[in-house]
Amino acid sequence: MKGKFAILSVSLWTFFTLAGFSMGKDQSHKFSLKLTGGYGTMAVCDLNAIIEGQDSYFNDYVALLGLSKEGKLKKLNWGIDLDGEFILNLTENFGIGIGAGYIRRSNDSIASLKQESFKSAYSIEPELTTIPVHASIYFFYPVAHSLNVYINGEMGYYWGKFSVTYRLDAETVGEAPVWMESKSQGNDQGFGFHGGAGIEFNIGSSLALFAEGRGRYCKLKRWEGDETWKDSDGWTDKISGTWWYYEMLDSDLGKWFPLIEAVEDRPSGSDIRNARKFEADLSGVSLRIGLRIKF
DSSP states (O other), X not given: OHHHHHHHHXXXXXXXXXXHHHHTTOOTTOEEEEEEEEXXXXXXXXXXXXXXXXXXXXXXHHHHHTOEEEEOOOOOOOEEEEEEEEEEESSSSEEEEEEEEEEEEEOOEEEEEEOSSEXXXXXXXXXXXXXXEEEEEEEEEEEETTEEEEEEEEEEEEEEEEEEEEEEEEEETTXXXXXXXXXXXXXXXXXXXXXXXXXXXXXXXXXXXXXXXEEEEOEEOOOEEEEEEEETTSOEEEEEEEEEEEEEEETTTTEEEEEEEEESSOOOSTTEEEEEEOOEEOOEEEEEEEEEEEO
């Protein structure tokens, strides 16, 4: 971890050293503030595997027990990408930047199972967010008086957080309704990379509008956190530790289904396979628009 922060410190030192060197030459539009908003994808991986596996689990029990099902548990993918960045123009064509962003994915959903004397509803509220702090290099190429195209590459450090709330409500004719709820949450951090290209329209000497496409690569694999439970009888419990991903055998169905669990040691047993540390893949692509203010 000390090595990672050392790399980030060197990047920041380089940025401000170059800034001081350039300011001694020509201060006309040396700096700009880039404000960006967009919509993009995210691979997500293990969290989506859990959501998809649970929906498949319900489908299998619907067929086994003769139930009816309404709704579908939905995976994460599309969501908002926000970013702010200060850019130092070293020359007409080259610039370096430093900034921070906010990326969020969520998609609440519910599935209901029904029989003549029984009904239940299972809801899931997943959320995955990350805050990247990044350093970047830009190459600008003027193609007309008011039009530039550019490419950029970035290295960033990501602070990630996920939370998932599960709730099961069940009701049998002639009996009081019951419910159970659990909440999982975790945190992780690590390096990632961006790359993109865009087109920029100057609408004045100090203002430009732009549109860009961007690709992102980042995988976080060392999540720590906790899981809490409570139910309608007043029972509560909580465990904390490393988040693990594994598959568990359902003996009634004869199938393996993915699960995650926060425990200190790797899960094991005859009904468990493919146990490894939980992974969140933040990689994806986005389309973005924004404003660059030059000063």
